[in-house]
Amino acid sequence: MKILVCISHVPDTTSKINFVNGDSEFDTNGVQYVINPNDEFGLTRAIWFQEQQGANVTIVNVGGPETEPTLRKALAIGANEAIRINATPTDGFFVAKQLAEVIKTGGYDLIIAGKESLDYNGGMVPGMIAGILGYNFVNSCVGLTIEGTNATVNREIDGGKEIVSTTLPLIIGSQKGLVEEKDLRIPNMRGIMTARTKVITVLEPVAANSNTKSVQFEKPAPKSAVKLIAADQLDELINLLHNEAKVI
Amino acid sequence: MSLLIYAESAEGKFKKVAFELASYAKKVAESLGTTVTAVTINAGDVSDLAKYGVDKVLKVNNNTLTGFSAKAYADVIKQAAQKESAKVVVLSSTTDSIYLSSLVAVSLDAGFTSNVVGLPVSTSPFQVKRTAFSNKAFNITEITTDVKVIGLAKNSYGIIESNSSLTEEDFNPNIDAADFNVKVTSVEKSSGKVSIADADIVVSGGRGLKGPENWGLIEELANVLGAATACSKPVSDLGWRPHAEHVGQTGKPVATNLYIAIGISGAIQHIAGINSSKVKVVINSDPEAPFFKVADYGVVGDAFEIVPQLIEKLKAFKAQH
Numbered sequence: 001m002k003i004l005v006c007i008s009h010v011p012d013t014t015s016k017i018n019f020v021n022g023d024s025e026f027d028t029n030g031v032q033y034v035i036n037p038n039d040e041f042g043l044t045r046a047i048w049f050q051e052q053q054g055a056n057v058t059i060v061n062v063g064g065p066e067t068e069p070t071l072r073k074a075l076a077i078g079a080n081e082a083i084r085i086n087a088t089p090t091d092g093f094f095v096a097k098q099l100a101e102v103i104k105t106g107g108y109d110l111i112i113a114g115k116e117s118l119d120y121n122g123g124m125v126p127g128m129i130a131g132i133l134g135y136n137f138v139n140s141c142v143g144l145t146i147e148g149t150n151a152t153v154n155r156e157i158d159g160g161k162e163i164v165s166t167t168l169p170l171i172i173g174s175q176k177g178l179v180e181e182k183d184l185r186i187p188n189m190r191g192i193m194t195a196r197t198k199v200i201t202v203l204e205p206v207a208a209n210s211n212t213k214s215v216q217f218e219k220p221a222p223k224s225a226v227k228l229i230a231a232d233q234l235d236e237l238i239n240l241l242h243n244e245a246k247v248i
Numbered sequence: 249m250s251l252l253i254y255a256e257s258a259e260g261k262f263k264k265v266a267f268e269l270a271s272y273a274k275k276v277a278e279s280l281g282t283t284v285t286a287v288t289i290n291a292g293d294v295s296d297l298a299k300y301g302v303d304k305v306l307k308v309n310n311n312t313l314t315g316f317s318a319k320a321y322a323d324v325i326k327q328a329a330q331k332e333s334a335k336v337v338v339l340s341s342t343t344d345s346i347y348l349s350s351l352v353a354v355s356l357d358a359g360f361t362s363n364v365v366g367l368p369v370s371t372s373p374f375q376v377k378r379t380a381f382s383n384k385a386f387n388i389t390e391i392t393t394d395v396k397v398i399g400l401a402k403n404s405y406g407i408i409e410s411n412s413s414l415t416e417e418d419f420n421p422n423i424d425a426a427d428f429n430v431k432v433t434s435v436e437k438s439s440g441k442v443s444i445a446d447a448d449i450v451v452s453g454g455r456g457l458k459g460p461e462n463w464g465l466i467e468e469l470a471n472v473l474g475a476a477t478a479c480s481k482p483v484s485d486l487g488w489r490p491h492a493e494h495v496g497q498t499g500k501p502v503a504t505n506l507y508i509a510i511g512i513s514g515a516i517q518h519i520a521g522i523n524s525s526k527v528k529v530v531i532n533s534d535p536e537a538p539f540f541k542v543a544d545y546g547v548v549g550d551a552f553e554i555v556p557q558l559i560e561k562l563k564a565f566k567a568q569h
Binding site: 011013014017019037038091092093096118119120121122123124125126127128130131132136137138139140152156157158159160161162163164165166167173175176177180181182210211212213214215216217218219220223226227228229230231234235237238240241242245247248 | 350359387432449494543565
């Protein structure tokens, strides 16, 4: 089984979010980057397939050379090889087009991409790849087993989950639940050493449109300070929620 | 040309989000000088859509579409958009709609922007405002294609009544057998409980509750308010509560009208998942808890003393209102 895990290189949650160049670009100064958490759940599941079912795991990212440390980390966790598509990810469709090309050429059986990224939260890349390639697709995946070419997938739905059956090749949108947080792999020294010699293949992008463009960023208006209510004045809290906030 | 929405229903009844989508679409259609068409799938009586400004309904009634199939539903929406020559398609942010939105966008060669909040900033060029960086920023995005798909962020616009005279039309799109290559074999839904996705109010507990045996407090407060219950990540990691209740960055996102956090300190990952809720209340014994920085109302004190009192007072309040 050939697995491709799509890795987004995103600012860590605790990063300060600021913008430069007239608020048109994200300020990367001092920002710590990580593997997108939803992708990391998928990567760990892929490593399980590698260990238990002999799968080969390739990771792929669309980004410049500055994203390679994130790819090295994913290699240290256990991916066999890496591909970097050397382009600036301008929008979800552009990224999906690049990934679709890699998938077509590589003949992967299972493609895992986080259901959304931590930075732009678009939640569109896995679905767009599926749309472009016409592959089977299950989003919000919280469980996956594969036997031969048959897949059983648990999908999170509003208020519960559903079990779906489908066949490979398959694209899934991964999230927490596919593996649990405690199962996430932390690279060990041996993994880090081995990752140094693994190959990152750099591909040039194929021609593709961006269908959207970022015009400008804005930061939310500063929040007014919390209204503190004394613990023996709970009637006042109810009054405020009813008359001021109008939520009860 | 018109503006198309997919008005979601479950078991023959519209979801609330269908009315929010209609209210929003009505305003956008006005600014574009066009009308609103809704496509429905096995929705039963569709006349309620007239209250929220929908001008025309394309009713799809098809037994093969009884269970949700993202590909088949996306195919229906695509064909409805083509039939109406829709230039703008507005979809919601339910789990199902997020699932099918990208498929719709690709099939229509449309640019797609999700998590859109508010009306378009400009209609020519077509620019919308969306959230980014887990609600820590907004981005103005321009959609440059002829057909545009917008995903409206949950609970971001509200339901606004505006009467219209509704034309109903039966619509029979071609459904391809290949649309069902992903088959639902079973559905597990917790019945009788308000789900986090549908709730107007969410009551959430953290490690400050000291143990799973104290969850009765959270549940009782939720009951009084008709709210869903949720928990912080440590609580689900400790196994006090099921993972399905974990809200936050890696858990479920919450965008309710009222979020009440009890014994939750407010780690940045938790806040990232809940901060699009409109009103946040925090009850915590630690006045330095970071949650107080993002909350609208706060009570400093012992949850085991405050919450029972709050329950009694809310019961009395509810009896009068």
